[in-house]
Amino acid sequence: xxxxxxxxxxxxxxxxxxxxxxxxxxxxxxxxxxxxxxxxxxxxxxxxxxxxxxxxxxxxxxxxxxxxxxxxxxxxxxxxxxxxxxxxxxxxxxxxxxxxxxxxxxxxxxxxxxxxxxxxxxxxxxxxxxxxxxxxxxxxxxxxxxxxxxxxxxxxxxxxxxxxxxxxxxxxxxxxxxxxxxxxxxxxxxxxxxxxxxxxxxxxxxxxxxxxxxxxxxxxxxxxxxxxxxxxxxxxxxxxxxxxxxxxxxxxxxxxxxxxxxxxxxxxxxxxxxxxxxxxxxxxxxxxxxxxx
Amino acid sequence: xxxxxxxxxxxxxxxxxxxxxxxxxxxxxxxxxxxxxxxxxxxxxxxxxxxxxxxxxxxxxxxxxxxxxxxxxxxxxxxxxxxxxxxxxxxxxxxxxxxxxxxxxxxxxxxxxxxxxxxxxxxxxxxxxxxxxxxxxxxxxxxxxxxxxxxxxxxxxxxxxxxxxxxxxxxxxxxxxxxxxxxxxxxxxxx
Numbered sequence: 248x249x250x251x252x253x254x255x256x257x258x259x260x261x262x263x264x265x266x267x268x269x270x271x272x273x274x275x276x277x278x279x280x281x282x283x284x285x286x287x288x289x290x291x292x293x294x295x296x297x298x299x300x301x302x303x304x305x306x307x308x309x310x311x312x313x314x315x316x317x318x319x320x321x322x323x324x325x326x327x328x329x330x331x332x333x334x335x336x337x338x339x340x341x342x343x344x345x346x347x348x349x350x351x352x353x354x355x356x357x358x359x360x361x362x363x364x365x366x367x368x369x370x371x372x373x374x375x376x377x378x379x380x381x382x383x384x385x386x387x388x389x390x391x392x393x394x395x396x397x398x399x400x401x402x403x404x405x406x407x408x409x410x411x412x413x414x415x416x417x418x419x420x421x422x423x424x425x426x427x428x429x430x431x432x433x434x435x436x437x438x439x440x441x442x443x444x445x446x447x448x449x450x451x452x453x454x455x456x457x458x459x460x461x462x463x464x465x466x467x468x469x470x471x472x473x474x475x476x477x478x479x480x481x482x483x484x485x486x487x488x489x490x491x492x493x494x495x496x497x498x499x500x501x502x503x504x505x506x507x508x509x510x511x512x513x514x515x516x517x518x519x520x521x522x523x524x525x526x527x528x529x530x531x532x533x534x535x536x537x538x539x540x
Numbered sequence: 541x542x543x544x545x546x547x548x549x550x551x552x553x554x555x556x557x558x559x560x561x562x563x564x565x566x567x568x569x570x571x572x573x574x575x576x577x578x579x580x581x582x583x584x585x586x587x588x589x590x591x592x593x594x595x596x597x598x599x600x601x602x603x604x605x606x607x608x609x610x611x612x613x614x615x616x617x618x619x620x621x622x623x624x625x626x627x628x629x630x631x632x633x634x635x636x637x638x639x640x641x642x643x644x645x646x647x648x649x650x651x652x653x654x655x656x657x658x659x660x661x662x663x664x665x666x667x668x669x670x671x672x673x674x675x676x677x678x679x680x681x682x683x684x685x686x687x688x689x690x691x692x693x694x695x696x697x698x699x700x701x702x703x704x705x706x707x708x709x710x711x712x713x714x715x716x717x718x719x720x721x722x723x724x725x726x727x728x729x730x731x
Contacts, residue, residue, distance in 0.1 A: 248657045255654040258674045258714050262585050262618070265549040281632060284593040286549055286586065321630055321645060322587050323675065345651035345675070368652045502548055502594055503570060 251368030256390035259323065259345065259370060260454035263287055263391075263477055267467065267498050268456065270294050270481040272312070274319045276490070283494035287323040287345070289479070290316040295352050295399030296482035296521065299533070305353045307335040310342055317343065325372070330539045331357025340369040346391070347371045349384075351538035352398045352481075361539065364388030374458065376409045376536055378416025378445075379435035383540075385453055386438040392451065394475070395536040396459020399482050401523035403460040403469065405536060410457055410473045420445045459536070462487070462520045464500030464513050471504035488518035541728060544569040544578040548594035550586015550619060554713035558721050572603045580613040580728040583620030585674070585711050588645065589632040591619055596634060608638045613704035615724040621707035622677050639702045640683040643709075647678040647696075659710070661690045661699065664719040671698065671710035678709055701727075 266286025271277045272294060280288045292308040293301065307328050317324045323345035328335035330349055335356075339347050349362055351374050364371040365388035373384035374395035381392045394413060396406030416435070423431055423446060432442040444452060457470035458479035467478045478501055480494075487493045496513040503509040526534075543559055545552045547568035559566035559582075569575055581604065583591070595601045608614055616624040625635045625643040633645070648654070654675055658668035671690070679697035682688060690699035690708070699708040704727050712720035 248655045250653060250655045252656050254656060254672055254714060255651075255674060258672055258711060259651055259654065261551045261554060261714065262587065262674060264551060264553070264586070265547065266587060266590055281589060282593075284549075284590040284597075286590045317650075321632060322589055323651065340652065343650045343652060370651065498590065498594070499597065506570075 253390070256370035257453050260372070260391035263323070263456075264454055265502060266477045267494075267501050268325065268477065268479045269484055269494060270479070271316060271485070274315055276485055277316045277320045279491055280484075280494060281320045281322050283491065284498040285322060285494065286477070287325055288316065288320060289325045289327065289348065289481075290344070291327065294482040294485060295535075296401070296486050297399075298352060299399040299535075307332070307339065307353070310338065313339070313342055313344060327353055328362075329353040330355040331360050331362060333362045336362055336367060336369075336371075340367055344369065349373050349389075351395060351535045355538050361387050364390075372456075374536070374539065375413065377412040378420070379437045380540070381413055381451065381455070382435065382437035382441040385441060385451075389453065391454050391456070393456040393458040393479055396457065396461075397526055397529075398459045398535050399524075400460050400526065400529070401462040401483060401486070401521040402526055403462070403466045404526060406457050406460045406470060407473065409459075409536070410470060410475060413451075413455065414474045417445055417449065417451070421449045461497070462523065463517070464496045464510055467497045468500045468504040468510050471501060477501065482521055486521035493517050493520075541565065541579045541725070542567065542577065543580045543582060543728065544575060545582045545584060546591070546595075546600070546620075548586075548600070549590045550584045551711070551713055552584045555582045555584050555617075558713055558718060562718055562721060562725060564725060569600075570598065572599050575600070575603055575607060578612065580615070580724065581607070582724075583614065583616040583623050584713065585618035585620065588619035588622040592623060592633045592635075595623075601634065601636065605636055605638065608636070608705065611704060613724070613728045614638070614706070616707045617711055617713060618674065618676060618709060621709055624705060624707050639700065639705050639707060640686050641679045641700055641707070642681040643677045644680050645677050646675050648673060648676055651675055657692070659690050659692075659698070661720075663689055664723060669712075669717060669719060670715050672714045673698075673710050676709045
């Protein structure tokens with residue numbers, strides 16, 4: 248019996264596909280998410296919209312909250328650590344969380360280095376803005392990738408930008424002649440072996456979810472049609488006026504993402520979505536996606 | 541031969557890919573009308589709570605129950621095994637109640653306890669089969685109509701067959717070994 252293998256780490260992400268992972272800060276949120284059909288929850292002290300509003304340094308959540316949520320639901324529980332903060336990650340592994348998100352939503356602890364994720368038994372998910380960034384994280388041991396988007400904005404534009412960049416990167420590598428792959432790897436700053444693998448297979452070696460700005464069922468289905476394997480919804484559910492109904496609607500739209508009639512039906516009477524932010528109004532130093540490299 | 545793979549949530553693409561390698565026509569099933577004219581159905585791994593709710597929301601639960609009672613062969617892997625079962629102590633999942641097995645979800649603990657191990661599965665031949673167990677369930681009880689196909693070294697039951705229904709706690713769809721899928725296709729064709 249062998250635990251913590253690459254198959255087992257990437258395999259859990261495969262089991263989450265076609266599903267919705269919801270940010271939760273209380274036991275009630277976690278139950279609501281489970282009842283709505285979430286495939287996992289992200290246990291936090293504050294949703295990204297509140298982290299953004301509060302400013303200051305955002306850190307790993309209090310283990311009391313994470314443990315309480317792990318007890319309250321039977322679905323997988325994820326938790327965030329700061330970029331490069333491998334001791335927060337060690338603590339999360341010790342708590343027994345099912346996935347660690349090395350996340351730009353928290354304030355980075357290291358501006359040069361991400362965590363060496365191969366050294367952990369718990370699997371990691373990491374954010375990316377393009378294919379090069381995705382492959383650097385996979386090289387370090389991320390068993391799942393999510394496009395970053397811009398968390399806490401309720402604005403899907405950055406999530407779309409990042410998903411298109413990843414998919415475009417894959418299409419380009421597939422049509423790149425073999426003798427140019429090394430130069431491509433150099434230009435992308437990505438491990439050559441992964442670049443060569445994508446050239447051959449035409450797909451990422453791990454599951455890729457969309458994150459950062461999903462607020463409606465149509466947003467979720469949009470990301471799925473752009474090629475996401477599933478979606479993270481952060482502030483979009485519990486900052487809306489009717490979280491129970493919206494959560495169910497986003498779950499249904501993610502499953503039936505190619506069925507416009509179902510998407511239209513589930514989009515009815517959801518109440519107010521979370522208030523959105525125009526990315527152009529956010530000062531450059533307050534953007535979360537450029538954190539990490 | 542057409543095999544449907546329930547595509548509510550989970551690793552359905554992996555099952556479809558394995559069926560294609562065995563040159564079987566495979567299609568994703570999300571709505572009841574897509575169950576028509578299938579020769580077999582696979583309920584994949586995923587989150588059993590999410591799959592169970594989406595099955596109820598879109599009226600798949602009753603339809604699949606009827607088809608199974610009329611002899612449709614079904615394979616359930618991991619979450620799919622929970623859904624085929626008679627009972628689970630968990631209130632968030634409504635099983636189909638088709639197999640006389642009682643299962644326990646997340647029986648080995650959390651993700652850090654997920655594991656790979658070599659299994660002896662006599663119906664697949666002498667060569668061991670790699671069992672990938674991810675937050676896996678186990679079969680806690682089974683009646684005499686149920687044939688247990690595989691056990692862990694400690695005696696825990698992890699695969700079973702009852703007539704044309706087949707279930708396992710691990711993920712044959714995550715390996716390159718196609719023997720478990722071939723065995724299911726054998727049930728479908730009656731060989």
